[in-house]
Amino acid sequence: MSRMSPMDRRNWVWLPGRLRFRVLGLIDVVALWVVVAALLGAGTWWGLDTYWKHRDYCTGDLELRRMGPRDECIGVTASAYGFAAGLTDVLGRIEKENRAALDSGRRVVSVAVVMPYTQETDGAAMSERLIRHSLQGAHVAQHRYNQDSDTAIQLLFANVGENLDHWRAVTEELASRVTGEAPVVAAIGFPNSNDKTLASVREGLGPDGIPAVSAVLSSRDMEDPYLFKVSPSTNQLVDALKHYVRANSVNDEDTFMIADDQKADNYVKNLRRVFFEEFGEDYGITDDAVESRIATYRGKQGSERGEKRQFRQAVTRMCAARAKTVFLAGRDVDLPPFLSAIAQDPSCNQGTEDEPLRILRVSTGRDPDTETGPMRDIAERKHIEIVTAAAVDAPRWRAGSPGDKQVPQYFGTFARSYEQFFDGERDNALNDGYAVMYHDALAAVGRAVTEAETNGVTAMDHSDVYDELRRLNTSERCAGGCVPGASGVFAFANEDIRLDKGEKEEAVVGRWPVCKPVPIVTFPDDPRDATPLYRTYREQGRNACPDL
Secondary structure (H helix, E strand, O other): OOOOOOOOHHHOOOOOHHHHOOOOOHHHHHHHHHHHHHHHHHHHHHHHHHHHHHOOEOOOOOOEEEEOOOOEEEEEEOOOOOOOHHHHHHHHHHHHHHHHHHOOOOEEEEEEEEEOOOOOOOOOOOOHHHHHHHHHHHHHHHHHHHHHOOEEEEEEEEEOOOOOOOHHHHHHHHHOOOOOOOOEEEEEEOOOOOHHHHHHHHHHHHHHOOOEEEOOOOOOOOOOOOEEEOOOOHHHHHHHHHHHHHHOOOOOOOEEEEEEOOOOOHHHHHHHHHHHHHOHHHHOOOOOOOOOOEEEEOOOOOOOOOOOOOOHHHHHHHHHOOOOEEEEEOOHHHHHHHHHHHHHOOOOOOOOOOOOEEEEEEEOOOOOOOOOHHHHHHHHHOOEEEEEEEOOOHHHHHHOOOOOOOOOOOHHHHHHHHHHHOOOOOOOOOOOOHHHHHHHHHHHHHHHHHHHHHOOOOOOOHHHHHHHHHHOOOHHHHOOOOEEEOOEEEEEOOHHHHOOHHHHOOOOOOOOEEOOEEOEEEEOOOOOOOOOOEEOOOOOOOOOOOOO
C-alpha cells in the first residue's frame, strides 16, 4: 500500500475530520479563510494595541514615559533604569539596597530623589557628574540608615527632566504613592533655584502634604512651609563673607560687581540682590547710570538665546576701573571662563602680591574645574585670590586632625563610607559638595522617621515625617533632635512661630538649617582663617550651637 503524501489533507490532523475526507466546497473554503483571517486579525490587533500602549514608555512596567522634544524618560521608579552610562553603578547599588529593604520584613517607607537624571545639552540644570555625586551621597545615607533602624528606606528615582520641565507629572505620581506598601513619606533633591522648583512644591507636593528637603537650594525666594533646605541661604553665605571681609581688611573702595543676567535663574538674581543689600553703597557698588561699577554677562545655565559666558567687555570694564575687590554673582561653571578672560586681557594687572585682586563669591563646595593646574597658574600669575563662602569644604575637613572644632564630627564616617562604596571615583569627588549635601538631605528625613518611631507612630505616613522635620531643634544640645549631617549638626528654623496672626497669611516660612557651618575657602592659597567659624542663626554671646 502506498504511503499518503504529507500534502494529502487527510494527514492534516488540525483540520476537522469532515473536511479531511471530503472534497472542499465553496462554503468550506470561505469558512476556513474566515477562521484564518480572524486569528490573524486578533493577533495583529493585540500586537498593535500593545505597541500603541507601550510606544511612549521607556520601561515595560510603564513607570517611565517619553516626554518632551528630546523624549526624556520621565517618571518615578525604584529600578535602575539606564538614564546614563555614568550612573549605572550607583543606580544599581541603590536598587540592590531597595530590594534588601523590601525583603527585610521591616516597615518600609519611600523617599523620592527629585532631580534631573540626564544631561543632553550644555545648559542643563545639572551635569552628569553632579547627578552621580548626588545619588552617591544619598546611597551612603540610605545604607547607613537601613543598618540600624526599625524602618527601612527605599529610594525612588524621580526624573523631572534635565531642565526640570516635567515636575508636574512626577509630583502627581508621588502623590498617588502616599498609601500602600512602602508609602512615599518625603522627597529630597530639588537642585535649582527657579520657578519650576518652587512650583513643584507649592503646586505639586505641598498641597498633598508631602515634605520636600532640598540638598543645595540657597535663594531665599525658594520658600514654602513644605520646603526644607539643607544648604545655608544666600543671605547667610554672603553674611559669612561680610564677616571675613571685615576681619581681613579687604579693600572696600576699589570695588566692582560682575553678575549673570539670566532672567530665568532665580539663584543669580537673588545673589545679586543680596550682594547689594550686604555691601552696596558702603563698598561703592551702585547702579549709578553715569559711573556704574556693575557689568553683566549671560551665564551658561539657562535657555536664553545669545552668546553664553562672554566676559570680554565685563573684564575690560573691571580692569579699567582698577578694581581690587570683585563681587561675582554667578554660578560655579562660569568661574573658569571668567578667569581665562582675565588672563587674556593685558590691562588686568592690578593685583599684587601684597594686595591681590580678590573675587568674592558663594558656592555649595569647591569647584573641581576651577581648582586645576591651568586655573591656579592664572591666579598666581595675575595675583588673584578667590574667596568663597561655601557649605562644604571637603579638602579642609579631610585634612583636619582629631578633635578639630572646625571639622564636622560626622564627616569622617561619611567620607570613609563613600570611599568604600565608590573607590573608583576621583580623589576630589567630594569637593563639589553635592554628595555631602544629598547625604544630609536624606539624613534629615531619616532623623524625622526615627523621631516618629520613638513617638510610637505605627502607621507612618508623610504627615508624620513633616511634623517631625518641623520639630527638630538645636536647643539644649539637641535635646529636641538634630540631624547628624556630614556637613555639621543642624536642625531647621521654624520661623513662622514668631509671626503675629495678622502677618501669618503673607509671611514667608524659611525652613533653613540652624547652626550650619559656613567655611571660607580661598584659592590658590588656603591659609587657615583665624576668624571664628560662621554658623547660621548663631549670634555671638547670645546663643550657642551644639558641637559641630
